[in-house]
Amino acid sequence: MRFDRRSLLQGLGGLGALTALGRNAVREADAQDAATTVPEAARSVEAGLELFAAKWTAGGPIITATRFGRFLTNRTFNCRVVLPATDEDGDGEADPSRAYTLALGTAGATVTPGATPTAHAELTMDEGDWEDVLYGEYTGLAPIMNGRAYPNKDQANSLVGLALVMYVLAHVPHPDADPRFTAETLDGLLARGGVPSCEGEPESFETLARTTEDPAGELRERAFGANDAPPVTRRLAEWVEALSYDRLGDEQVRLAKAQLKNILGVTFAGGTMPPGETFADSVTGFSRGEATVVGFDGTAAPHEAAMVNSHLSQVLEWEDFTSHAHSGAAVIPAALAAGEAAGATGEELVTAIVAGNEIIARISPVMTDLLNTGQALPMHQIQTPLVAGKLFGLDAEELQDAAGIAATQPQLTSIPAWTAEAKGMVTAEPVASGVRAAMLARDGLSGRRDLLENPLGYCYRVSDIRSPGDLWPAVSDLSTTGDPVENWGFRPDHYFNKRYPCDGFTTTAVQATLNVREKLLEAGVDPADPDAVESIRVHMNLPMASTATMFNEAEPDVLDRVLDADQPDWTYISLLFGGRYPLAAALLSGELTDEQFREDAIADPRIRELWPKFEEAPDLAVGVLGAQVSVTTAGGDPVTSAVGIDDTPLGDDATYDSFVSCIRRDVNGRGRDDVETYTADRKFHRTARRVPAGRRERIVERIDDIEGGPVDRLTALL
Numbered sequence: 001m002r003f004d005r006r007s008l009l010q011g012l013g014g015l016g017a018l019t020a021l022g023r024n025a026v027r028e029a030d031a032q033d034a035a036t037t038v039p040e041a042a043r044s045v046e047a048g049l050e051l052f053a054a055k056w057t058a059g060g061p062i063i064t065a066t067r068f069g070r071f072l073t074n075r076t077f078n079c080r081v082v083l084p085a086t087d088e089d090g091d092g093e094a095d096p097s098r099a100y101t102l103a104l105g106t107a108g109a110t111v112t113p114g115a116t117p118t119a120h121a122e123l124t125m126d127e128g129d130w131e132d133v134l135y136g137e138y139t140g141l142a143p144i145m146n147g148r149a150y151p152n153k154d155q156a157n158s159l160v161g162l163a164l165v166m167y168v169l170a171h172v173p174h175p176d177a178d179p180r181f182t183a184e185t186l187d188g189l190l191a192r193g194g195v196p197s198c199e200g201e202p203e204s205f206e207t208l209a210r211t212t213e214d215p216a217g218e219l220r221e222r223a224f225g226a227n228d229a230p231p232v233t234r235r236l237a238e239w240v241e242a243l244s245y246d247r248l249g250d251e252q253v254r255l256a257k258a259q260l261k262n263i264l265g266v267t268f269a270g271g272t273m274p275p276g277e278t279f280a281d282s283v284t285g286f287s288r289g290e291a292t293v294v295g296f297d298g299t300a301a302p303h304e305a306a307m308v309n310s311h312l313s314q315v316l317e318w319e320d321f322t323s324h325a326h327s328g329a330a331v332i333p334a335a336l337a338a339g340e341a342a343g344a345t346g347e348e349l350v351t352a353i354v355a356g357n358e359i360i361a362r363i364s365p366v367m368t369d370l371l372n373t374g375q376a377l378p379m380h381q382i383q384t385p386l387v388a389g390k391l392f393g394l395d396a397e398e399l400q401d402a403a404g405i406a407a408t409q410p411q412l413t414s415i416p417a418w419t420a421e422a423k424g425m426v427t428a429e430p431v432a433s434g435v436r437a438a439m440l441a442r443d444g445l446s447g448r449r450d451l452l453e454n455p456l457g458y459c460y461r462v463s464d465i466r467s468p469g470d471l472w473p474a475v476s477d478l479s480t481t482g483d484p485v486e487n488w489g490f491r492p493d494h495y496f497n498k499r500y501p502c503d504g505f506t507t508t509a510v511q512a513t514l515n516v517r518e519k520l521l522e523a524g525v526d527p528a529d530p531d532a533v534e535s536i537r538v539h540m541n542l543p544m545a546s547t548a549t550m551f552n553e554a555e556p557d558v559l560d561r562v563l564d565a566d567q568p569d570w571t572y573i574s575l576l577f578g579g580r581y582p583l584a585a586a587l588l589s590g591e592l593t594d595e596q597f598r599e600d601a602i603a604d605p606r607i608r609e610l611w612p613k614f615e616e617a618p619d620l621a622v623g624v625l626g627a628q629v630s631v632t633t634a635g636g637d638p639v640t641s642a643v644g645i646d647d648t649p650l651g652d653d654a655t656y657d658s659f660v661s662c663i664r665r666d667v668n669g670r671g672r673d674d675v676e677t678y679t680a681d682r683k684f685h686r687t688a689r690r691v692p693a694g695r696r697e698r699i700v701e702r703i704d705d706i707e708g709g710p711v712d713r714l715t716a717l718l
Contacts, residue, residue: 045081045127046111048134048170049100053109055169070466071158071370072165077102078115080124121155123162133163136170136617138549145416145550157370157464168542171618229468232453235475237399240355240386242480245347245707248354251492256353258680260703262320262497263313263332264294264718265687269501269594270312271295272690275421275571283308291337292715295691302388303439306337307432311424316594317576318501318687321374322357322494322660324364329427330380331356331387334435338388339711346706346714352390354490359383361489362474369464375426376413378462381406382452384434385441392442397449404447406430406437407458419551419574496660499667499678500592502582505544508644509627510592511667513583515641516631517590525633528588530609532633536587538579539619539628541644548579548616556611562602572597583629584610593686625663643667 081098099115115122125133129143140163143149151159270276271294283305284298291305300308310333313319320328331353339349360383367379385402394402411433413426441447451457453471465471477487500510520527527533540548551574552558558578561570575581575597584607585596595601622628626644633639643666661671669675681700688696695717702714 043131043135045079045098045130045134046100048131049079049102049111052134052166052169053102053111055172056104056109056165057107059169059172071161072104073106075104075120075158076116076118077104077158077162078119078122079130080115080122081130082124082126121152121158121162123149123151123159125149132553133166134170136167138167138553139546140164140167141546141550142553146553147416161370164546167545168618171545227468229453229455229471230475231450232459232471232474233400233403233450234396235478236359236382236386236452237396237403238480239475239478240359240390240399241394241396243351243355243390243484245351247482247484248351249488252354252357252488252490253350255492255495256350256357257703257706258497259320259328259353259357259495260332260336260706261680261684261700263328264699264703265684266316266318266501267294267309267312267333268688268691269318270315270424273315273572273594273597275315275424275573276312278421279311279424280308290341292340292718294718302337302341303432303436306333306384306388306435307428309333309336310431311428314424314427315421315573316501316597317503317573318498318594320495320497321504322361322490322496324368325360325373325377325379326375326427327357327360327490330384330431330434331360333427334384334387334431335391336711336715338391338435338438340715342391342393344391344711346709346711348391349711350706352387355390356383356387357490358488359386361491361494362478366465366470366474367459367463372412372463375418376415378410378412378430380427380430381411381433381458384431385437386434388435388438389441392438394438394441398441400449401445401447402434402438402441404449404451405440405445406434406447407451408447409433410458410461412462418577419571420569421571421573423571423573494660496664497668497678497680497683499683500582500586501576501594501597502592503544503547503577505541505547505625506579506582506627507667508625508663509538509540509544509579509629510582510586512627512629512641512643513586513631514590514592515643516629516639517587519639519641520631520633523636523639525636527590527631528606530606530613533587533610533613534632534634534636536583536610536614537630537632537638538583538614538616539622539630539642540579540616541622541625541627542618543625544579544627545616545618547577550577552578552580554616556608559602559607559611563599572599572602575602579616580611580614581607583614587631 079100079102081100083098099113101110101112101114101116101119103110103112125143126148129148132138133140133143141160144151144160144163149163271280280293280296280298283300284293284296287300287304289299289301289305291300291302293300293305293308294312296308299305310329313329313333319326335349335352335356338344339352344352360379363379363382364377367377372378382403385406386399389399389402411430417423418426437447448454448457452459453468454460455468459465459471478484479487496504498504498507500507502510517527520532525532558570558574559581561567562572562575564570581602582592582596585601586592587610588604588606589596589601619628622642622645624644626642628640628642628645630638630640644663665671666675667678669677684700685693685696688699691699699714699717702709702717706714
């Protein structure tokens, strides 16, 4: 049996690997029916843990086989319950009053009272958080993100995985009611038409995939171990130095130009938002140089211009992503600033962009674990010094120096910081480090030339790498001669140009909401009138379920925090990751752009009227990235739209061309005659709409003909 996905990929944590549990949900399954029906008055931590253990017994074998199974299986957890009202020792702090030992095996689980000193990890949460996570009210990430649970660093991968799995399994039927259904849903054995598997995506079962692809090598490593790693730093540097425009494939060139339009457009848009204005004004005030800050009059040093432009492209969550990571917000700012400063040609710029995307495709699977994935993937310090160094004309040894300089101080993101205006630093800071490192290497500063693969070096410091053998895919088939097209890891069909400013996993739900809105208008119902809406039911894909309640949980309090001038560290950016706000805003206004994330839109009282009408639950049947939204009107029947899943049952062999096709055909219109195709040109004009139309046209024309002149021919228009 083929299973799809091995991790959440672009988002947070390992939840996405659990799509393997629900690829083939039972035909009659529904998100509401699949969720627990235990009333709040009957809930308890003890009952929730027992219920989780029962469901683990059904699903343990499948979880064991996933990449993140090693963080959970055959492990013992102390689950400590804090009762806030209890202060038995009188020290003013709430005391843990209950503890349970949760033992997870390959095919069973047990819960026993008390804690054991030999537990692999300890998770302490308030009683309310335990119940809400165990019964599926919000993701297990929420208590951690909001500072109510504190995993030990060494135990973080296991504890985050445990909290996520608890939340997911809360939406699988009670085993006592139908144990066969639970087991078969988790095992993915029953076929339900329309749940796709996608070609080209990473396998859920990493060990099985590696054994199939290289049985001798995998068995040898398992029998004798591995004690050597490929020279990742050197091989990447040699490949980047050797890559030239005439060796690029047509698709890689086309995609580089589309990506350039995409990122420049959202950079213009980001510059109109308060965080972008503050950041750009600050940096251009203390920096002077030869590189353009997009949308602003000032210039800056190359590394600081790259930093500003990267920040601007991030503050609306409107940039692009691939099957592994967000790429354009790092690659494009680094390439543009270095290319302008170096006097590079358009062909050299395109070549550097292609190189950066390829490095992302090869390195990101190596660097992904439960905590490091998607925007949290700590790899932009790897590709940006090589991208910038390529444009500065560095040779292979100097490129190794640049990588070693950038990786001297590894950078990881602090995910809770994403609620504040500084969120754009998730790419801006590593981009600045990368471009600056290339400049230092150009001027003769050395860096450790094996730092990426060194056992105490960059990759090992920021990610949980099981074996040095895991590094080989990063550099396998990288040829410094001949035509590299057949060996591209960054496939154009993996690239998604986001149509809406929101978390990527929410895109299909936004589109479904807009589709429903059109149907309501056709039926004579005003979707902008909250009184006309009785309920909004959202069937979420599992990654969306994780991120949608990460900062927002299920209460409207987040709106108060965002609008509260005394809480400046909570901004509209937290709503970009939410589930309810983007959907409510889209239903009311008929669009989702930067306008819906401005203060007056957030303060719209109709948002609060709609908020309690949402019913959300993970639905194992909507597939990897799909969603279904149903709006029931007062006295009417539900009006429904499903996006990112098949319209008709196709059986167990249902497939799409690639991972992102699962959302691209129904959102961006490729492959659907009834959906207007959302091209890079159209997105640029939409996101950069505050730029005069004539100037916008000239920018697009310059990018289409980028090979015809130097980089500053384009930057002069920005």
